[in-house]
Amino acid sequence: MLELQLFLFFLLVCLLILHYLKQLWSIRHYPSGPLLLPGIGGLWRVATGVSHDTLIKLAKQYGNIYTIWAGPLPLVILSGFQAVKEGLINHSEASAERLETPFLRDALKNRGFVFANGHSLKQQRRFGLITLRKLGLGKKGMEQQIEVEAQQLVETLEHAKGQPLDPSLPITNSVCNVISVLAFGQRFSLEDEDFQKLVKAIYVLSKFGATFFQILYDAVPWLMKYLPGPHKKAFSCVEMARSFAKKEIERHKENQTLHEPQDFIDFYLVQMQKAENDPDSAYNDDNLAQCTIDLFAAGTETTATSLKWALLLMVTHQEIQDKVHKEIEDVFGSSRLICYQDRKKLPYISAVIHEIQRFKYIFFYGLARQTTKDVNMCGVHIPKGTIIVPDLRSVLLDSEHWETPEEFNPNHFLDKDGEFVAREEFLAFGAGARACIGEQLARIELFIFFTSLMRxxxxxxxxxxxxxxQDPVMGIVTPPQPYKLCAIPQCTI
Incomplete structure (x- = not known):
């Protein structure tokens, strides 16, 4: 009996070894990467400690295109400007689809315009771009709302009377109100419990992405569905956000303002009526709810995080803050409110804002894509259906394209005459067919909020x-660690 048990044991070991060798043979066409271990793939490199420069360190070891295996799932990482440009711009259409991982599929069900694909995505994205223009991006309407919220934020910080304060909540609330007016048609107070639950849910989701548990769920969803963990909290946050959006949708329907749409939900409901007899229409309440949450989440956490980094960097680089103050004083004195067109008169401030986004990129990496066909990127074969992850942080820190990538240096965006220079390598908003649809809104917000605060x-x-x-809190979005500062009123204000 003992001999039989030993034989079966060794037979099992041999079969497992053969299966592992077969797996290694089947992945030989993918770019090299961390050693693939049975069951977990290359996740051991993630589980042993993630920092904001983990992917950049891996690129130095395995090259600018390498593979991390999440269990049986290959993630091809594009690192550095040339590799990311090749993937997102030169092969824009082939890399236009978002990845369809088990977590995203179970949580979002191919809805919205951030993680959706196919026919539904094309309709939602086209509608989103058109509607954002109608709502006044680049025009005076939305810009005036941003100016109002910027002044509200200034007044909030003034109440501290120069004493130490954490600027995180006031910043988040002000940015929230800009996107709330855009999406829901109204501001929400700090006392609104449902709204604060929504803000908290978005925050939890931003921290869950790119974590070990999210990757583990995608590797073994059939097991994780029955186990406790942070993924359960993430799913409940998705449902909470969706429930909030649906309540707002019903409120809009009851108010019957469709003849004169005022916000994103109004415009979408009008579009639903127009397309109600179209069998190919993907305009429905579920997509509307997810699009609204996508708009709110993307427009809140991102801009707020950039502003938090902005104030931290001003505190730690007083010489740059002094130059910002001087440019504002030279151009405006204490005369009028600042508008977005004023950026043309403020080249140094424009350079500082861009450098903040470059030096403290707010994401752990760029949102992943999925190839729609076999492609050749920089001489590397990438099979159809492969998930590619553009490491935009590595682009913004690429030593081949930035003079001092590890330093906070606004001169990266200035010419010898001190004029602002746009850089091809500045891909903070992504690139290609899935570039951020809210880029213009974010640019207006960052300029008006930052300049108003510095003034x-x-x-x-x-x-x-x-x-x-200076190290960030890790997640899909990477805000600074909690901090306090003193906002000393300028004597000219």
Whole structure:
């Protein structure tokens, strides 16, 4: 009996080894990467410690195109400007689809315009671009709302009277109100419990992405569905956000403002009526709810995170803050409100804002794509259906294209005469067929909020604090660690 048990044991070991070798043979056409281990693939490199430069370090070891296996799922990482440009721009159509992982499929069901694909995505994205233009991006309507919220934020910080404060909540609330007016047609107060639950749900989801548990769910969804963990909280947050959006949709239907649409939901409901007899229409309540949440989530967490980094960097680089103050004083004095067109008069501030986005890129990596056909990227064969992850952080820190990539240096965006220079390598908003549809809104918000704050205050470290942490909180979005600063009112205001 013992001999039989030993024989069966060794037979099982041999079969497992053969299966592993077969798996290694089947993946030989993919770019090299971390050692593939049975069951978990290359996840051991992630599980042993993730930092904001993990993917960049892996690129130095395996090259600018490499593969990380999440169990049986290959993730091809594009690192550096040339590799990302090849994938997102030169092969834009072939890399236009988002990945369809088990978590995204179970959570979103191919709805919305951030993670959807196919016919539904084409309709939602086209509608989104057109509607954002109608709602006044680049025109005076939405810009005036941003100016109002910027002044509200200034007044909120003034109440601290120069004492130490955490600017995170005031910033998030102000940015939330801009996108709330755009999406829902109204501002929400800090006392609105349902709205605060929505904000918290978006925050939890932004922290769940790119974590070990999210990757583990995608690797073994059939097991994770029955196990407790952070993925359960993430699913409940998705449902909570969707429920909030549907309540707002019903409120819009009851108010019957469709003859004169005021916000994103109004315009979408009009489109649903127009397409109600179209059998190919993907305009429905479920897509509307997800599109609204996509718009809110993408428009809140991203811009707010950039502004949090902006104030932290101003505090830690006083010489740059002094130059910002001087340019504002030279151009405006204490006369009028600042508008987006004023950026043409403020080249140094434009350079500083771009450098903030470059130096402290707000995502762990760019949102993943999925190839629709076999492609050759930089001499590397990528099979159809492969998930490709454009590491946009590596583009913004690429030493071959930025003079001092590891330093906060606004001169990256200035010519020898001190004029602002747009850079091809600046891909903070992505590129290609799936570039951020809210890019223009984000640019207007960042300029008006940042310039309004810098015009009103000098930002300093609290007494006794020598420095602030520069390492981010890890997640899909990477905000700074919580910090406090002092907002000292400018004497000219």
């Amino acid at each position: 009103a205050f000098t930002f300093q470290l609290p007494a006794g604090v020598k420095e602030l942490r």
